[in-house]
Amino acid sequence: MKTDKKSILTRGIIKENPVLVLVLGLCPALAVSTQAENAIGMGLATTFVLLGSNVVISLLRNIIPGRTRIPCYIVLIASFTVLAKMAIEAYAYPLYQALGIFLPLIAVNCIIFARAEMFANRNNVLDSVLDALGSGAGFTLALLAIASIREIFGSGTWFGLELPWLADNNIMIFSLAPGGFIVFACLLAIVNKISKDRKVRTEHDCTSCPAAVACGKRNER
Amino acid sequence: MTNDIKRTYVMPLVVLTAICLVVSGALAFMDSITGPVILAAAEERAQMTMADMIPNATSFERVELDDVGGLPTTIREIYKTSNGVGFIFIAAVNGFSGDITVICAVAMDGSIIETLTLSHTETKGIGTILEQESFLYPFTGLDSRLEGIDTVAGATISTRAFIRAIEDIMEAFYLVEKG
Numbered sequence: 245m246k247t248d249k250k251s252i253l254t255r256g257i258i259k260e261n262p263v264l265v266l267v268l269g270l271c272p273a274l275a276v277s278t279q280a281e282n283a284i285g286m287g288l289a290t291t292f293v294l295l296g297s298n299v300v301i302s303l304l305r306n307i308i309p310g311r312t313r314i315p316c317y318i319v320l321i322a323s324f325t326v327l328a329k330m331a332i333e334a335y336a337y338p339l340y341q342a343l344g345i346f347l348p349l350i351a352v353n354c355i356i357f358a359r360a361e362m363f364a365n366r367n368n369v370l371d372s373v374l375d376a377l378g379s380g381a382g383f384t385l386a387l388l389a390i391a392s393i394r395e396i397f398g399s400g401t402w403f404g405l406e407l408p409w410l411a412d413n414n415i416m417i418f419s420l421a422p423g424g425f426i427v428f429a430c431l432l433a434i435v436n437k438i439s440k441d442r443k444v445r446t447e448h449d450c451t452s453c454p455a456a457v458a459c460g461k462r463n464e465r
Numbered sequence: 466m467t468n469d470i471k472r473t474y475v476m477p478l479v480v481l482t483a484i485c486l487v488v489s490g491a492l493a494f495m496d497s498i499t500g501p502v503i504l505a506a507a508e509e510r511a512q513m514t515m516a517d518m519i520p521n522a523t524s525f526e527r528v529e530l531d532d533v534g535g536l537p538t539t540i541r542e543i544y545k546t547s548n549g550v551g552f553i554f555i556a557a558v559n560g561f562s563g564d565i566t567v568i569c570a571v572a573m574d575g576s577i578i579e580t581l582t583l584s585h586t587e588t589k590g591i592g593t594i595l596e597q598e599s600f601l602y603p604f605t606g607l608d609s610r611l612e613g614i615d616t617v618a619g620a621t622i623s624t625r626a627f628i629r630a631i632e633d634i635m636e637a638f639y640l641v642e643k644g
Binding site: 308309311316319323327330333341419 | 502
């Protein structure tokens, strides 16, 4: 169970990337990833909520009773989401408009809930902070990758900068929902191809589960 | 036994209530800081848009919606210029996906000065026609009959919703102008 600090941090970025390996949080990942700028904003907002909820849940892990832990987590996560929403609306209005409905929906983002349930409620604060930063960075980077491809081909721009030739020959489907699924599937395939050498995921047991290290149920089987 | 009751029923309630209370306090505190900033920014944005639409207006006064009877339910805000140049209407209608907020300046004679889409969440590349000059410009100068205005093929639902907003605004104009 003892894992060193560096691996807790990097795990969320590569080995347990929330979007591309754990396949969580797809709703915001696909919806907001039409522009690289929005992807960064969404990633940072989610990271903030993740960090806040992980810290508080880790601090309260011995106080929150097991039976009511889920409502407690929901209240805490939703509150951090509202805090983030208020701050963004007040001080970064264009981002607030771009994220739209997906900003309040961070409250039901399963990545945050997964980190609370799988990690923060059984690890100390420092480790939970590292875990949140790692997963947040992984989410942001995955979103940025999807959004960059979609923005470059769909709108012919990147971070709002017009790209020569592509701007006049944009492929609209990349900006629309189907394009999101196509790009996501291609990235998922690439990640699976790369990680295939490391792990063969054919059996449905804990050894093939990327979350096994963090999951306490590992030894129960 | 009493220990059991305490653990199963009392503790979860106490902890959850305590968390809710603390969290409500934190949210109220945050709201007291950001609330005024958000309101002021929204007001400033509205004033700037309105000043752009009717440049020769001295200032804008808000018309209370409750004071005008029988307004279409889509009308959100009404402003009138203090020097009697015209009115500004903000209406929100249901589009293809979510609300389309439309702002429209109407001169005292009932002709449209300018109309803009304030916000919308229509399909990118299709419903975004609502932001384009080619769609918005023809409204300028028209009266409530909206002659020559039609939906745009390919974006029928979005453009029909927009036109409905303008129709509601014209209806509202005659109501406030009379009253």
